[in-house]
Amino acid sequence: MPEGPSIIILRELIEELHLSKPEVLEVAGNAKNFDKDRLLHKKIQSFKSWGKHFLICFDDFTVRIHFMLFGSYLINQSKKIPLKLGLIFKKDELNFYTCKVDLLEGNVNQHYNWENDVMADEWNCIAAIKKLKNMPEALVCDVLLDQQIFSGVGNIIKNEVLYRTRIHPLTKIANLTPAKLKALVNEARNYSFDFLKWKKENTLSKHWEAYNQKECPLKHVIDKKELGKTHRQTYYCTKCQKLYN
DNA sequence: ACGTATGTTATCCT
DNA sequence: TAGGATAACATACG
Numbered sequence: 226m227p228e229g230p231s232i233i234i235l236r237e238l239i240e241e242l243h244l245s246k247p248e249v250l251e252v253a254g255n256a257k258n259f260d261k262d263r264l265l266h267k268k269i270q271s272f273k274s275w276g277k278h279f280l281i282c283f284d285d286f287t288v289r290i291h292f293m294l295f296g297s298y299l300i301n302q303s304k305k306i307p308l309k310l311g312l313i314f315k316k317d318e319l320n321f322y323t324c325k326v327d328l329l330e331g332n333v334n335q336h337y338n339w340e341n342d343v344m345a346d347e348w349n350c351i352a353a354i355k356k357l358k359n360m361p362e363a364l365v366c367d368v369l370l371d372q373q374i375f376s377g378v379g380n381i382i383k384n385e386v387l388y389r390t391r392i393h394p395l396t397k398i399a400n401l402t403p404a405k406l407k408a409l410v411n412e413a414r415n416y417s418f419d420f421l422k423w424k425k426e427n428t429l430s431k432h433w434e435a436y437n438q439k440e441c442p443l444k445h446v447i448d449k450k451e452l453g454k455t456h457r458q459t460y461y462c463t464k465c466q467k468l469y470n
Numbered sequence: 471a472c473g474t475a476t477g478t479t480a481t482c483c484t
Numbered sequence: 485t486a487g488g489a490t491a492a493c494a495t496a497c498g
Contacts, residue, residue, distance in 0.1 A: 227476045227477060228476050228477095231476075277476090277477075277478095291477080291478075292476095292477085293477050293478060293479095293493070294475065294476070294477050294478085294493080294494095294495085295475090295477090295493070295494055295495045295496080296477090296493095296495090297495075297496095306494080306495075307494090322494095322495090323493070323494060323495065324493095325477095325478080325479090325493085370477090372478095379476045379477075380475085380476060380477085381476050382476085436476090454488090456489095457477090458474090458475080472498100473497105473498095474496100474497090474498095475495100475496090475497090477493100478492100478493095479491100479492090479493105480490100480491090480492085481489105481490085481491080481492100482488105482489085482490075482491095483487100483488080483489075483490090484485105484486100484487085484488085484489095
């Protein structure tokens with residue numbers, strides 16, 4: 226569920242309901258880090274997302290849903306596992322499970338820089354390159370997971386972007402050529418949209434070239450190691466992906 | 471059946 | 485004290 230494109234899919238499914246500023250008639254669930262009565266009888270102004278964050282925006286506060294690793298949602302359906310947050314409108318309902326729910330005070334724009342979201346219209350690749358240049362010692366396998374630079378990128382996107390750009394995960398930012406640095410940043414967005422398309426078609430895993438693979442498309446062995454300070458599983462081909470040093 | 475994981479953060483160590 | 489390791493969340497998949 227968790228990476229950025231999956232949140233876009235949730236947003237699109239809600240759009241298809243054609244709710245216009247729906248009033249919350251009932252609030253359910255065991256989310257208890259804020260008073261759920263805050264939402265009651267208030268109108269939702271918009272549904273937004275920032276990377277892996279799903280945002281339900283009210284007049285002067287926003288409910289933030291983060292699905293973490295195991296989170297899920299159902300629209301106009303429910304299931305047996307404990308409900309974290311349920312919002313009931315006149316005709317529809319949204320149910321969120323196993324997620325982190327937080328309430329952000331004030332205008333949502335004060336909480337987020339939309340330029341960091343690789344899938345947003347506002348995405349700013351120049352700003353991303355600038356941030357990367359300020360961390361020359363960082364490894365590419367770590368920076369791709371940095372939500373302040375590549376909001377929405379997760380471990381699948383990380384591995385696929387590194388394979389597509391033929392960059393070894395342990396390459397330091399300082400050692401990338403300007404062209405490779407640019408390719409890295411551009412592919413973070415580009416692959417995210419392929420992810421979105423394939424996820425909708427239910428063919429995402431079929432298109433993986435490195436993530437979860439035993440061999441790359443050229444039949445070389447794929448190595449699998451926990452790399453970087455993030456210690457996330459990294460799948461890479463030492464023949465196809467160059468270590469810049 | 472069991473091991474692993476598309477993620478993040480609080481807390482406990484050193 | 486900064487940093488790293490660990491646990492926690494509680495589900496789905498192969």
